């Protein structure tokens with residue numbers, strides 16, 4: 165059994181200093197067994213749970229949003245334990261050990277998880293995650309490393325052609341993006357079989373990586389990579405609430 169990795173004393177210790185405010189990277193967020201358990205759960209989901217998109221496939225938990233609104237429903241236990249619990253146990257600052265990354269979000273916890281799966285050569289077009297969510301995304305990566313490209317915008321609002329920052333996400337790592345990095349920048353994953361030109365000058369989280377030695381000649385071959393992105397959807401409606409109104413009449 166590989167041990168469950170310790171939680172950092174504070175997110176301040178794992179801040180990606182080269183990024184705009186704020187990005188955090190924890191190379192060892194879950195253990196090998198936890199990674200395997202999660203991949204088994206994801207594979208065991210009924211086939212209709214998967215939405216096949218042009219260049220990746222997607223599961224949405226507990227359900228899709230309708231007009232930026234989530235129908236209130238608890239996340240299944242396997243998505244809460246260990247990831248969500250550990251996210252809330254990670255102090256945002258040493259000054260306030262009770263604070264965590266969702267302390268100031270509407271529900272003080274994530275209520276929504278997207279599971280994206282990419283084969284080598286697949287990716288996601290640069291985009292922003294939008295206003296449905298509180299501006300915090302916690303991404304746990306499983307199976308393979310890949311690079312997340314971060315783009316700025318030009319004065320006329322168009323996207324810059326070249327990424328301004330590159331973040332390498334290793335298997336079992338956690339990446340948190342918040343604030344300006346969430347609201348003002350776009351992120352995407354290139355459709356390549358291999359990430360290239362990786363080094364201390366090109367990878368923003370280089371000093372926080374677990375295994376930079378696996379990168380040979382600046383290259384890393386991709387295999388199947390699955391990501392879980394935890395967020396807090398701002399608007400939540402209760403189905404029971406509506407029935408209660410009907411019940412009264």
Ligand SMILES: O=C(O)CCC(=O)C(=O)O
Pocket residue numbers: 278280288293303312351391393
């Ligand atoms: O798979 C990832 O790391 C990114 C996914 C993403 O950007 C999204 O679901 O909005």
Ligand SMILES: [Fe+2]
Pocket residue numbers: 291292293351
């Ligand atoms: Fe996204």
